[in-house]
Amino acid sequence: MIKEEINKALEVLKNGGIILYPTDTVWGLGCDATNEEAVAKIFALKNREDSKSLIILIDTENKLQSYVSEIPDVAYDLIEYTEKPLTIIYDGAKNLAQNLINDDGSIAIRIPKHDFCQQLIQRFRKPIVSTSANISGEPTPANFSKISEEIIDGVDYVVDLEQENLEEKQSSTIIKLGAGGQFAFIRK
Numbered sequence: 001m002i003k004e005e006i007n008k009a010l011e012v013l014k015n016g017g018i019i020l021y022p023t024d025t026v027w028g029l030g031c032d033a034t035n036e037e038a039v040a041k042i043f044a045l046k047n048r049e050d051s052k053s054l055i056i057l058i059d060t061e062n063k064l065q066s067y068v069s070e071i072p073d074v075a076y077d078l079i080e081y082t083e084k085p086l087t088i089i090y091d092g093a094k095n096l097a098q099n100l101i102n103d104d105g106s107i108a109i110r111i112p113k114h115d116f117c118q119q120l121i122q123r124f125r126k127p128i129v130s131t132s133a134n135i136s137g138e139p140t141p142a143n144f145s146k147i148s149e150e151i152i153d154g155v156d157y158v159v160d161l162e163q164e165n166l167e168e169k170q171s172s173t174i175i176k177l178g179a180g181g182q183f184a185f186i187r188k
Helices: 002-014 036-046 061-067 074-081 115-124 149-154
Strands: 019-021 028-030 055-057 086-090 107-110 128-132 173-177 183-187
Touching (some): 002 019, 002 115, 019 115, 036 128, 074 173, 115 128
Antiparallel strands (some): 028 128, 173 183
16 A cells, blocks of 8 residues: 555656655645756645745655755754654755755755655655645644645645544654754744
């Protein structure tokens, strides 16, 4: 079942489409994080200003250097020791769709501890966007049953896993990491 869903999602991602998929936090809208047109589709679906950047997912911290110019050492400790899902904002984003990178050159990255996400990203061999499955300004849906029809109808594929799970999930903690290793909580 999971393999089949990964194959379907991969096909959509490779063709510049948008998927609706389960993550280690809330359900996400995803696309190829290196494809500017695909990223633009997510901004349009969410009615979100493209000046607000999105989170990307990678499968391992070894890939950080592919998308971030300089990684403060403390980042590896934060990733290794965090219990809860953690998104880190790094300066010096690179090799990503330009409309994904924040105006200050930063990018938010999370490494999900979630089987489907891990396998999908490994097979895709590129980072994928992960933004909450809601119209901008509306509440973040805590589980699949709370996602609006507008969002479901607006994607190219809805992953057929975990849809019956009614557990109320939370968004990740977000930390902004400075070059010297200093950090600030953006969302706890």
